Amino acid sequence: MKPNFSLRLRVFNLNCWGIPYLSKHLADRLKRLGDFLNMESFDLALLEEVWSEQDFQYLRQKLSPTYPAAHYFRSGVIGSGLCVFSKHPIQELTQHVYTLNGYPYMIHHGDWFCGKAVGLLVLHLSGLVLNTYVTHLHAEYSRQKDIYLAHRVAQAWELAQFIHHTSKKADVILLCGDLNMHPKDLGCRLLKEWTGLRDAFLETQDFEGSEEGYTMVPKNCYVSQQDLGPFPVGIRIDYVLYKAVSGFYISCKTLKTTTGHDPSGGTPLSDHEALMATLYVRHSPPQPNPSLTHGPAERSPLVSVLREAWTELGLGLVQACWWTTFTGYVISLGLLFLLLLCVLAAGEGAKEAAILLWTPSVGLVLVAGAIYLFHLQETKCFNKARAELQHMLRKAREAQNLGPESPPALHLGQQERDRAEEQ
Amino acid sequence: MKPNFSLRLRVFNLNCWGIPYLSKHLADRLKRLGDFLNMESFDLALLEEVWSEQDFQYLRQKLSPTYPAAHYFRSGVIGSGLCVFSKHPIQELTQHVYTLNGYPYMIHHGDWFCGKAVGLLVLHLSGLVLNTYVTHLHAEYSRQKDIYLAHRVAQAWELAQFIHHTSKKADVILLCGDLNMHPKDLGCRLLKEWTGLRDAFLETQDFEGSEEGYTMVPKNCYVSQQDLGPFPVGIRIDYVLYKAVSGFYISCKTLKTTTGHDPSGGTPLSDHEALMATLYVRHSPPQPNPSLTHGPAERSPLVSVLREAWTELGLGLVQACWWTTFTGYVISLGLLFLLLLCVLAAGEGAKEAAILLWTPSVGLVLVAGAIYLFHLQETKCFNKARAELQHMLRKAREAQNLGPESPPALHLGQQERDRAEEQ
16 A cells, blocks of 8 residues: 555435335435435445335435445334445445333334444455444433433443444444434443544534534424424534544545535435535554543543443433332232232122223233333343443553553553554 | 464353253352362353353352453343353453344243343453353254244354454454354354354364263253253254464364263263363464365355355245234234224123223234234344345355455455455
């Protein structure tokens, strides 16, 4: 590879708002999206909320001349809604489905049924290995009383872990998607601190979008205020994040968003704005890892965010335990009530009422049993994530207390580069 | 690192048969297991079927002087049953829960409730990065009519993918566990072909165990023939598999198993035999990848096993689709019946019977709905695995048709080493 090597990467990301029958003007929006993607010919187009596989197949057919490679990430009952179109061949692909993703009985929210996931594509571009991740985390339905906060933090941790463990040989890492988190939210900070990914919006030399940064939802669109959900206009929840390793440097030349219209000035492509980033990858000498080279352990941002996440997941765990205890009581009382009904049915006094109440009571016990099992599993998932966080917290503290030059500091993000240099 | 570098690794693996209250002599067996592990002081002890976290905590306490690092992999309703004890510090850890793992309504088999998973530990030993995986796949309850075959093949594929994507920077890869597959079973071949892992039993220079290889269950043990399950004595389902990359070579010096007794000649430690392997890691020049350097594409073992797995998962998919159709009909008929009951309840003729039948009918529709959703999710998982297999099949064919020397051949296992050489 030549020393003046430079690779340009044009990336498109959009949450498509593609709920069949419910999302407005879906067919028209998908048609215009396809036309736009064909016209622009990005290197990669990463889409979220393409809930229907038929819509993916429509786009695949429409885009196949410009984007010969495409993949739809299937999971859950409905599907993850994630898909990708690439101008370059996809070498490898896999996905990870988040173990915590809301509650099946919150049917009106529906996230549980989607099987929210992160998809990974490995591309080889001009001799570089590019790991591209696309994801969509659990929605935030109320910022004031966010019952899914702990689940979203756990998802952010799983996402960070998946990226960390699957990208060790990648030269460039790219993550696009709808994180459903504000830039300073715990999950977002955890993800960035643990993986070292940088935010295109904060790093770009040239941003073109609305004044407040970019809007999550088009300001001047045909969706009503009610459709906008709890997010005020001007809050970022869609991201392009990136990182280069092993002697490369990546920068965001331009980041452009739609601003309440489709790119040609018509009605919007979705209830989210599209992101269009132009990235450049160049050779660079290895950089020190900023998380590990300054300040004592207790003050480091990584240690602090790991501890914060551990605490937040602890609150989620308490809630999950409360539910297992509550449903446990309901099951016990239900079984006692069933016993009482048996006694009554054997007698004469309230035989008919007892028989009539038998089936609903059995139903109650079964439903409570299912909810009990669900929350028992939830406690296992929280405990699993907390154990991993605790382990890494201990390791991060050890590494930092021993100083940046000592061997244990190697195991947090920096070790690969250092080992490569040693060999 | 010196050219005559050599690392000895002593590994212990056992499926502990640790069902609280049901497994015989559990407390006594765990005590003797702890004593034995302390006495032998292996580098790593990997255990399956430690279903109770209390049992793990008991072992952790007992083993802490010899094995300061330990981890219990939590998942599902019950837990994965996997745990590990290590003489060396664990640098990083994570896990992947299999997306297909039996059926929740097969309560008497119970695998679904366990959340079967693969756990990963990253260790740094004498400057080497060692990725250790421990897993336990879905049980086989009947070899003649194995309704879980497609799920187990899907698990083997997910395991292979997880190892492939998380071990790209590892120098040595080690997989131990109960795969619930015979050595020549499809899932086992798929795993070995895709990851390049080698079987310690076939590779060792010195095997010490029973004559038929090693037995899955002790021949002379206190469990009855009924406890043995469908496996005849002499069938291997527990494995130690390994691989070295990036210029290292690993060999199995000795593989020893228990032979129907505990190592000191007493009653067995479990209903499985323990495996004890002594492995040596040395420097070595890069080896060619045997899967890719001989024969035309159609005859290659990798292409053939990928195609076989794709077909097997297709059969699983047909079965899952049959269930969604069947439960779809049950739901429709149930709803029609409910409508009929409403009409009858409104009239006079069969009012009481209609009211009495209402709740069980609602229950039937709900249960059918839950089973429908479960199998719909199952179809998504099968489709996901098949899409990945199809993608890799296409890539493997492309690579092999273009010959071992051409660039596209690089992306199947060999690419990392070749890239490292180029740079």
